[in-house]
Amino acid sequence: MPALARQADFTVKRSDFPKDFIFGTSTSAYQIEGSSFGGCGSSHWDTFSATSGNVVRCENGALACAHYNHWESDLDLMKDLGVEAYRFSTSWARVMPEGRGAVNQEGLDFYDRLVDGMLSRGLAPNLTLYHWELPSALSDIGGWRNRDIADYFADYAEIVVKRLGDRLSTVATINEPWCVTWYSHFHGAHAPGMRDIRAVSRAAHIVPLAHAKAVSALRALGQKDLGIVLNFEHTSALDDKPSSLEAASLTEGIYNRWFLGGLFKGEYPADVLHYLEPHMPKGWHADMEQIAQPIDWLGINYYTRSLVSAGKTDPDCALPEMIGNKGPLPRTEMDWEVYPEGLGYLLEWISNNYTGTLPLAITENGMANKDAVVDGVVDDQERIAYLDAHFKQALGAIEKGVPLRAYFVWSFMDNFEWALGYDKRFGLVHVDFESFKRTPKASYHVLKKLLEKS
Template sequence: MKLSRADFPQGFQFGAATAAYQIEGHRFGGAGPCHWDSFAATPGNVIRAEDGALACDHYHRMEADLDLLRDAGMDAYRFSTSWARVLPEGRGTPNAEGLDFYDRLVDGCLERGLKPYQTIYHWELPSALSDLGGWTNPDVADWLADFAEVICGRIGDRVHSIATINEPWCVAWLSHFIGHHAPGLRDIRAAARAMHHVNKAHGRTMTRLRDMGHDTCGIVLNFEATAPASDAAADIRAAATQDAINNRWFIEAIAKGSYPAEALEGLEPHLPRGWQDDMAEISQPIDFLGVNYYTRNHVQAVEGVPWPSSTVVDGPRDKTQMGWEIFPEGLHGTLTRMSRDYVGDLPIFVTENGMAWPEEPDHADGVRIDFIERHLQAMHAAIADGTNLQGFFYWSLLDNYEWAFGYEKRFGLVHVDFDTLERTPKASYHALADAIARKDGA
C-alpha cells in the first residue's frame, strides 16, 4: 500500500472490528437463545439455515485471535458484547460465565497493548425480549439501558470507548420493513416504531452511561452513498426519500433532535403517540460518531406501489462478493457531510469498512488490498478537508457468520476454514500490517 501510518495524524487509531454473534459461538458459555437463532431456523431466511452456534469459536480461541490483532501492529479492537450471553433471558440474573468471558477479553486486549472499543448491542436480541415485541416495544429503551448497566458495570472501567448500538438502520428498517434480518418482519407500523425505539434506546442508554460516569460514549451508524438512477424528477425524489430513511433519520435525531420530512411522510402515521417527547433524550451530546460505510446505491422510482415507492438498481462500478458497488468517493463524501452538516469537530471513527470477496489462490487477496488502499485514500482526503477523523477499523478481522448470507461471504483479513476453524492471515492482513508499521512514509 502507498499510504502508511505516517500519512495520518499522530494518534490515529488502526484496528479491526468483529461482532459477538458472528464469531463467538453462541452455544458456548451459557448464552441464552436470541432472535437470530429462530430467524435462521426458519426456512428461506438464511443460506443453508446456518446460524452462529459455532461461528469461529472465538469463545475458546480468543487469545489466538487477539494475538492476530497484536501481531498486525493494530492499536485497537472493536468488539461487541452479546446481550443474550450476559443476560440469557434479556433481564434478571446475569450469566457469570458471560461476564467472565468479557472480563478476559478486555484484559487480553490491554495485555497486548490494544485499546478495547466496546459496542453494547450488535443485533442479538434475547428471544425472551423478542417474545415481548422486541424493538417494537417501547420498554426496549429501558431493557437496553439495564443491559448496559450490567455489562459496563463489569468492564466499563477498562474499555477505551463505548458505542450504544451498531447500525440502527439494520436493527429497525432492514429487519422490520425489508425483512432481511431478524426478526424478519415486513410491516411499516413495526418498522416505524422500531425506527423510533432504537433511537429512544440509544438516548436512554446514554443517560444511564452518563449516570455511571462514562465520558467516551457514542453510537455507530451505517451510511451509504445514495444517487438517483437517472435525472428524472421521480428518481431524484425517490433518492431523497431513501437518503432520509437510510442516512439522515438517525443522525438528525441525534444531532438535531428532529426527523427528516421526507421520511416522516411515510413513517409519521405509524410512529408511537408522543414520540416528540423522546427527542430531547435522543439528542443529548455524544462524544464520538462511528461511521460504517460500504457502498453506493442507485435509486429508481417505482409507480403504483406504496411509499417509499422505489427500488435499488445496479450502478456501473465493480461489485464486491455481496454485489455492492465499490465507490470509495462515497466514504469521503459521507465523512465530510457528517462533519459539515451534523457533528462539527466531534471525533469521528470509521468503525467499519471492508469487502467480501471469494478466496484467491494462496490467499493472495489482491482485490481486497486495492479496496483498503482506495478507502484509506478517501479517509486521508477527508482529513485534509477538515474532518476530525481519528481512527479506522477494518471489517472484519476474521471470515465469519455473515447473517442472512451464512458463511458464504468472506470479509476477513484472516481466512477461517469453517471445517477445522484454522486461521490463515491473507495477503491483505500482511499489507495492512506493513502500512501500519511504516511510520516514516518509507
C-alpha cells in the same frame, strides 16, 4: 461487470496519517463467538436462522468461528497485525439469557478475560453493546416495537459497563440502527424478518430512544467516550427524471438523515416523517430532547453506493417504491459497487451538516471477496486495492478538516455473515469453518507492513 483491481501493496503510508490516528479492526459477538458456548441464551438470530428461507442453508452462529474457545490466539494474531484497537461487541443474550433479570456470570467472566487480554497485548478495547442479537425472550414481547425494550437495554448496558467500563477506550450503544430497524422490520432480510410499516415506524424511534436511555445511564456511572455507530450509503438518483430524484431523496432520508436528524438536531426529517408519523409510538415527540443529548463521538460504517429510481406504487401502499440499481463499477462478492469516493463525500457531509467538531471514526469498512487458501496462501489483492482506495478518501477528508480519529477495518476474520451464512468472506484472516484454522491473508500481511513503526 468490470473486474476488481488487483494490487500488491498500499500506496498510502502510516506516516501520512496524524500521529495520534488509530487503526483497528472490528468483529461482532454473534458472528464469531459461537452462541452454543458459555451459557449463552437464545437470540432472535437463532430462531430466524432456523426458519427455512431466511438464512442460506439455515446456517447459524451456534459455532461461528469458535472465538469463545480461541480468543487468546485470535488476540495474538491481532497484536501481530499491529493494530492499536479492537472494536468488539458483547452479546446481550450471553450476558442476560432472558434479556432482563438473571445475569450469566460465565458470560461476563468471558468478556472480563477478553478485555484484559486486549490490554495485555496493547489493544485498546472499543465496545459495542448491541450488534443485532436481541434475546429471544425480548423478541417474544415485541422486541424493538415495544418501548419497554429501551429500558431493558439501558439496564443491560449498566451491567456490562459496571464490569468492564474501567478498562474500555470507547463505548458504542448500538450498531447500525438502519439495519436493526428498516432492514429487519420493513425489508424482512434480517431478524426478526418483518415487512411492516407500523413495525419499522415504531422501531425507528424506539432504537434511538434505547441509545439515549443507555447514554443517560452510563453518564450517571461516569463512563466516558460514549457514542453510536451509524451506517451510510452514498445515495443518488439513477437519472434526472423527477421521479428518480424524488425516490433518491426519500431513500437518502431513510438511510442517512433519519438517525442523524434525531441524534444531532432533535428532529426527524420531514420528508420521511410524512410517511411514518401515522404509525409512530404515542408521545414520541417528548423523547426527542433525550435522544439528542450530546455524545462524545460518532462511528461511521461505509461500504457502497446506491443509485435509486422510482417504481410503480399502488396508492394504498404506505411508502412509494424505491428501486436500487447497479451501475457500471466493479462489485464485491456482496454484489456491492466499489465506490470509495462515497466515503470521502459522506465524511465531509456528516461533519459539515450534523456533527461539526465531534470526533468521527470509521468503525467498519471492508469487502467480501472470493477468498480461498491455495498452497497455504490467500492472495486477496482485490481487498488490498479496496482498502487502499478508501484509506485515500479518509486522508483526503482529514486534509479538508474533518475530525476523523480512527479507522477500523471490517472484519478481522471471516465469520457468519448473517442471512448469507458462511459464504461471504470479509476477513483479513481466513477461517476454515470446519477445523477453525486461521490463515492470515495477503491483506493482513500488507496492512501489518503499513502499520509497522518506522
